[in-house]
Amino acid sequence: MESVAERAGVSRATASRVVNGGAGVRAELREKVRLAVDELGYVPNLAARTLVTRRNGAVAVVVAEPESRLFSDPFFAQHLRGISRELSAADNQMLLLLIEDQRDYDRVGRYLAGGHVDGVLLFSLHHADPMPETARRVGLPFVVGGRPGWPGAESERDLVYVDSDNRGGARLAVQHLRSLGRRRIATITGPLDQTSSLDRLDGYRDLLPDGDPDLIAEGDFTPDGGGRAMAELLARCPDLDAVFAGSDAMASGALKVLREAGRRVPEDVAVVGFDDVESIAAWTDPPLTTVRQDIEEMGRLMARLLLRRLADPTTSATRVAAPTSVITPTHLVIRASA
Amino acid sequence: MESVAERAGVSRATASRVVNGGAGVRAELREKVRLAVDELGYVPNLAARTLVTRRNGAVAVVVAEPESRLFSDPFFAQHLRGISRELSAADNQMLLLLIEDQRDYDRVGRYLAGGHVDGVLLFSLHHADPMPETARRVGLPFVVGGRPGWPGAESERDLVYVDSDNRGGARLAVQHLRSLGRRRIATITGPLDQTSSLDRLDGYRDLLPDGDPDLIAEGDFTPDGGGRAMAELLARCPDLDAVFAGSDAMASGALKVLREAGRRVPEDVAVVGFDDVESIAAWTDPPLTTVRQDIEEMGRLMARLLLRRLADPTTSATRVAAPTSVITPTHLVIRASA
């Protein structure tokens, strides 16, 4: 920058002003500086800038997903795409931090504390996940993907999150199955330490308040887990005529087990999934009827919420219209499996 | 750090030494400083450190994949997992930079030039991709995922890359099909502007040098594209009795089209995929026989190669044992489709 200023015949201060928007600099000089910047191929040193501005132009995305689900369910990638788009539209970088084992919590915690990012996006929170507390401790604004509250989690109350209408979506699914005349409707849930699984189960129960508990089996959001749960259900309730799976991935596993058991889908057993992940739902045999949630849009919303917080440093004092959580709608996509 | 030093009764310099390993400091003082750090909850400011050391402890992963494949093929996620593991084992952060449209090339280029990272991992390079040149221009060491060379790409000659043995893998697939007695073996290729597609096609041709060109159709690595290519092939060569698809995702699309056309797999048409992405290959109907490449390992290798370059600043002058490209092996995984 020294040399840019020199070449343009101005001081470093003026050069700096131009580089950062050029407000309050005579148009003539502004041009001169811009020219010098181009000619010298000057690029500002971010570290130096951060040192004084205390801003990084970067936000961290922390994904705490030790399960193999992360790498078998495109859910995650779609989310990321939404986030990345929104962030880069605002010229912010996305840093992906993966947490795979206990040790990583520390590493990521240190990284966040190190002041390399301006805010944090948190994902796949399981019960009693320490990340929100960590983010709060180091004073970084954050937004959570998926409703984080567990009964009694006092401290989590006023944090901002984005989630889809899991409960409503589940109701849609069961409703549809019922309208098809199905009477023995089973469900395969996700891991019950995640609110999304819980909410979907609640939606199922909303419509089947007196349901047979044997019709409920827990999976883990993987095709494998879905298959295992399906096998359990079949053993317990051979007379079931429909299944609502808590994710498309699990539904695909269930489909396979049903096929192997000689049950025709949808004739003998109707199947509905959840997510509408194109690469799974459209390609199973038969193609999956499922509950659609706009995952990419959820990602965009998370990023937007965080950016708003960053732009407007509303401390807890003068919060007038603090960003608030949002629930995105779900709807049914009918294909061939139900 | 000022206050840490004060509290420990030492100078800032000594405090700094302790924080950075504590070599050459009396054990007694070292303890004192450590204590002060803990008590004050001190965390070093990375920006300041970077400013002077010129090191970030971070490497960028640039994924130039405008196609929707990125978000429908777990290939990518597995790669990332490998990279992330290797990087964090060496206490380096991974920054994910996605390139989706032309505009993004500039944004990412600026970011790299800004000096926020120590090195770059490049992915999914298409023909004449400008990223390697950009990385070279800003002077960042980089490693490429997938063989980048195109005929005549002089400047790309001596860059380091990690790739799997695509050609050998394809040969394995065709070999297997032939050993099953198949005589009309078709292939669905990936986009032919990527070397991985080209190499797999070459492997196919190695074993079928006089093959009927009508038995070759181009897909795009998506299930959809695979389906379209399969339909084409069926129209052109109704007598085909086997298909080698250049990816599991394309194979899944092909399977669907085959099913709809009333062809039984593997009885009428045997199908072999490529990748062995568990979430696809194990869950298709029938489960896919495919060529396995250890994607996560490839990611780890890329990271390791880059880290070695960073650790050992071998300029082009004294290169004794410069890191060199590596090709990982492939092998056949037999399931039910062939």
Add this chain to the structure above:
DNA sequence: CTGAAAGCGCTAACAC
């Protein structure tokens, strides 16, 4: 509207 000067928080020679 522009320039001079004072740091941001840390590390690395260099003396002691």
Add this chain to the structure above:
DNA sequence: GTGTTAGCGCTTTCAG
């Protein structure tokens, strides 16, 4: 061994 000193490259009051 340890402290002193000089910056790393940039932004930003504060005068002019």
